[in-house]
Amino acid sequence: MAGDKLVLFGETTWTSPYVYSCFVALKEKGLDFEMKLLSLAGDEHRRPEYLDGSLTGRVPALRHGDFWLSESSAIDEYLEDAFPPPRHRRLYPEVHQDRARARQIQAWLRSDLMPLREERPTTTVFYGEKAAPLGAAGQAAAGRLLRTADLLVQEGATSLFGSFTVADADLALMLQRLVANKDPVPPKIRAYALAVWQRPSVREFVEHPRPPREPAG
Numbered sequence: 001m002a003g004d005k006l007v008l009f010g011e012t013t014w015t016s017p018y019v020y021s022c023f024v025a026l027k028e029k030g031l032d033f034e035m036k037l038l039s040l041a042g043d044e045h046r047r048p049e050y051l052d053g054s055l056t057g058r059v060p061a062l063r064h065g066d067f068w069l070s071e072s073s074a075i076d077e078y079l080e081d082a083f084p085p086p087r088h089r090r091l092y093p094e095v096h097q098d099r100a101r102a103r104q105i106q107a108w109l110r111s112d113l114m115p116l117r118e119e120r121p122t123t124t125v126f127y128g129e130k131a132a133p134l135g136a137a138g139q140a141a142a143g144r145l146l147r148t149a150d151l152l153v154q155e156g157a158t159s160l161f162g163s164f165t166v167a168d169a170d171l172a173l174m175l176q177r178l179v180a181n182k183d184p185v186p187p188k189i190r191a192y193a194l195a196v197w198q199r200p201s202v203r204e205f206v207e208h209p210r211p212p213r214e215p216a217g
């Protein structure tokens with residue numbers, strides 16, 4: 001199984017925070033993999049062969065040999081199990097309570113903070129698109145994110161658990177929605193987000209060429 005080919009299904013604009021998480025995980029593991037890019041605007045993710053494999057019809061999906069898996073955090077965890085440390089770099093903390101915390105952060109970032117995700121879409125991070133000032137709902141979500149990050153991030157820390165984990169990649173991207181838009185972010189949290197943003201696996205995704213942005217409307 002470990003010798004089987006790995007394919008990550010992403011999308012053509014390279015702006016999906018979920019594809020980002022799995023891309024970073026694969027890079028951290030040092031694995032060879034092929035990227036297959038689907039045009040969401042062209043409904044390529046709704047084709048029967050993709051729906052059958054992914055089950056959800058969403059990106060990302062991972063194909064490992066003939067095994068398919070979707071849902072980004074399930075993919076991250078699968079990669080940790082299929083390509084475990086020490087041979088492959090660790091994606092989750094070793095201590096079980098820290099590991100649970102990392103999974104909690106991943107689940108929370110995927111299920112909450114909707115107004116912030118809407119008012120600060122990842123196109124503002126990856127394409128530098130301009131965003132309007134945060135509205136009341138966006139400000140409230142930003143406040144909750146920053147309050148939580150303040151509890152999680154130690155002064156001067158560049159990772160949550162002493163060394164990089166995939167939860168850092170996910171949290172840093174959520175924080176970048178504020179940092180990249182020059183919204184107020186306390187120095188400790190900003191420094192943490194910027195440090196994670198320098199990680200080579202993260203840089204590879206951030207700097208990947210993107211097609212010109214389609215004009216809205």
Ligand SMILES: N[C@@H](CCC(=O)N[C@@H](CS)C(=O)NCC(=O)O)C(=O)O
Nearest residue numbers: 016017018057058059060071072073
């Ligand atoms: N919970 C999923 C969310 C995946 C998701 O929402 N992907 C978006 C792209 S960012 C997608 O496929 N959208 C197309 C659609 O839902 O039709 C995960 O973590 O992988």
